[in-house]
Amino acid sequence: MPFAPFVGVNHHDQSNLLGCRLISHENTETFMWLFEAWLSCMSDSPPLGIITDQDKAMQKAIENFFPTTRHRWCLWHIMKKVPEKLGAFKECEGIISSLLSAVYDSLGSTAFEKAWHDMITEYDLWDNDWLNGLYDERYHWVPCYLKDYFWARMLTTQRSESMNAFFDGFVNSKKNLKHFVKQYENALRRKAELEWQAS
Structure with a gap:
């Protein structure tokens, strides 16, 4: 079953587990159920x-349940797809260089748009569906x-993935739900110890 963690950052710049659920599917209905449960646990305060x-x-569920929440996509996941999506072009290196410059060097929306x-014009990419x-x-x-939002220096889903890796040290897919609950408690205890040690 997919493990869906809600991860934040504490005052020691450590990943902090705010909550989690095991989910049966990764579809809109399941995510809506997940976010409804999250809101209930958080006194109806969305992130x-x-x-x-x-x-x-997930995007549809976020739009429904967290309409005031600023939703950001993981930049690393997008940039990882660039060679695959643009690699077939003869001018691939130039396109990728221009794309990276537009994304990382633009300090404002006007600079990015230009x-x-x-x-798009130089490489005649007007019909590229992915772009x-x-x-x-x-x-x-x-x-x-x-840039006008506070992200606690987070640009990617790395903290969530590192939380998954942390739990991998305690549980795995071969164990049953009873074992998961016990090990989940041990994992939370270890996270609390690490935070206390950073104090």
Whole structure:
């Protein structure tokens, strides 16, 4: 069963488990159920910001249950796809260089828009569906559109993935639910010890 952690950052810049659930499916209905449970546990206070991968089912659930939450996509997951999506182009190196420059060097939206337009025009990428989709969703992933929000230095889902790795030291898919609950308690105790040691 997929493990869905809600991870934040504490005052020691450590990953902090805010809550989690085991979920049966990764579809919109399941995520809506998950977020409804989260809101119930948090006295109906949605998170100010949330970072996820580009999962469309999760995005729909976030829009429904956290309409005031700023939703950011993991920049690492997007950039990891660049060679695969653009590698077939003859001018691949130039396109990737222009894309990286537009994303990382643009300090404001005007600079990004110009750099993006120049890249699309220079390499005649107007019909590239992947790039068009990214551009349409630029407010979710391009750093210059997200800089006015507090992200606790988080740009990626790395903290969530590191939390999964932390739990891997305590549980695995071969164990039953009873074992998971016991080991989950041990994992939480260890996280509390690590935070106390950082004090």
